[in-house]
Amino acid sequence: MKKAKMQKRLFVLLAVTPAFGGYLLFTLYPNLLSAYYSLLDWNGISKPDFVGLDNFVKLFQDRYVWRALSHNLFYMLTIPPLVIGISLLLAYLLHNKGYKGTPLFKVLFFFPNVLSTVVVALLWAFVYDGSFGLLNSLLRLLGVPIGDFYWLGDMRTAIWAIIPPYVWAGVGFYIIIFINAMATIPKSLYESAILEGAGHMKRMFMITIPLIMPIVRISALFLVLGSLKGFEQQLILTNGGPAGSTDVIGLYMFNLAFGAEFHNYGYASAIGMFLFVILVGAKLLTDKLIPNRQIEY
Template structure:
């Protein structure tokens, strides 16, 4: 007599298969729980506000009254707004001056401390990084005292070397206000990138420098032929962060000049902030449209940097 097949024997997976499925589920659950805070924060504080801003850019809304849908009118008005183009021009000037200055000074300082063997290297590291310990508000207030016309260090230093310009207010004159905001930005950023470049230089094999020294290479040759080429990926990332940060940042200018005098230091981020939260009539819709334009500009800048810079790993 033939025995009937046991359906349980065919449907029940072996114990090893059950263990693999359970381990796979636990792994996926762990990954989900581990990444949820980061992804949740990104969705809540980055993605959702950006989508909301895109929606607001289509409205005429002051934050209190009932919003009115205006379509692309905010963008049309923005393209005809001379203040927007003036602010963008100031952003461009700051971007092409602050970025190379920060990178150049940071690389030079890092190279000197990494290769010169100064006695008080640790002290210099603390001094160079000190501005990053201070808040941006403290740094801006400090430099506002430096530029003060009556008792500022800038005018006092010029008088010491025989240049007496009187009680000149650097932040109160249109021809000097924008340029006066550059040193605080550079001074506040050099310490951070100095540490990054110093750590990157520590990964370069010493044998390369020893071979260059035996060949009679000077410090300038070693810097431009060995150090900088091998640090190109790090420099590229630093340039990207600096350009994007300078283009969208406005906090120091808000404290130093608030865009004055007569808009000579106005930047696009500050202009957008004043339209949304400044004194007078608030227009969240128009400010959001400017924010969308700034987002597109930053994406284009990122793509241009990726297009014209190499992204190869360093090879020793």
Template structure:
């Protein structure tokens, strides 16, 4: 009998499955199962964070765009007004006054914080003082406190009757009487020192950690060439940590533009709007005393969003974004 007797199709016998083939099929199935498990794990890992971003960031922002075309007090029936909120916003003098205050804070607070933090970080890194670690903790202490607590502390310092500032000035021969520093004449400038004091400690820690990564051999070579502290600071330290300085400046500038907790606690925008900033003005329109207008507040929020995006673009264009290596 021929070997192909009784077989349909080909006259040759089919090759029986080997142990290797079974193992290959088993491995292929196991691999597919592993890929599925991997993607399930990835989805489960990112879902909480991404879901929180969608619910608490993206969705409110998109909703603000919708609200900006409405007149709505948050309770009654909303009324569609089109671009009237934006037209009124550009005609509102309080908006531009608040933006002027933001501009003042942006050109004073970030440079002061960066300068003071760099000087103190350089001193702590290159001058081996006794108890340097204690000084680091001391400088960082304001960052342990919330912005509201810092503002409340400074409100007591600025008090005219029992404030520490008037008492200190009296000790050095400058009698201020019961002068109230959060009054009409000085309130705007009195907001700047608390913001600087509350931000310096964090950036000292950032700059110290950046400076300690610079190779000691660079400073030793500079010392052999007779370079002093100033030369080493401007030719070695600052160029090597310039990317860190750039990011710190960006964070500070954006924080000053959108932040208002310090002003809210110290003056609530007063007296007579003399310290109002754009974030606080928007907050008071939406949630302050009297009538509420979520639509107009949302329109101001859109303006604030454009300002933040523009500031980021300008910082990327003007601030150097390249690291230097020796």
């Protein structure tokens, strides 16, 4: 009996060690190292100087940090609701309408998730191109005198132009997630609602969404955190321009650490610590706004 317990513990230890070791090596250790770097004035090459909390004082006085963070908040308030709303609607239609081509639609909607972020950004850069872009060509077909307007080169439109690539790339994944969640709902609930005269909208908001709310909540959390820390598409599409109108805090931090002009690892690490606090706060706020209420049937 004692030997069996020892073998079980050894098996659990061997099974957990690779994952836990990877977490320590690639997550915990870099984060602790970043916390240490945030206390230094260091360009990554020369001897570092310990400056204590000076980087954090500089951070709170840096207007570019707050400008970038305001853009993050803008994307946080627009991208997650759009992705969740469109995904829920399309998932409900595909699951409850019983279209013959539902498997094909699933593949088509999921296709952007197969592409890398770089490919998605380059595709949308072509869409927004002023001379040969698909968007301007479509507007010209509709009779709109758009000329050679560069959507990513104008401060009024660039910040809005970042949203469609994120939505297009994210909707397909959450459609699949929501369809699988909806498949667990008993059909008898819908049948009873139909007998009582409930339409599609009422069934969706009174049955479907409440019963899959834990899945919606987790999806919203991932999207909120992603909109706060993501910067890859901004980097490829605009690199924060024009005139910083699409800069986000992750991109600002990246350019400080690895950009040609700065190489300030210490200050970039301080911004990373600040972003970590923001992400924790966003998680707690999401938990408060979307409580985890399990509804049983």
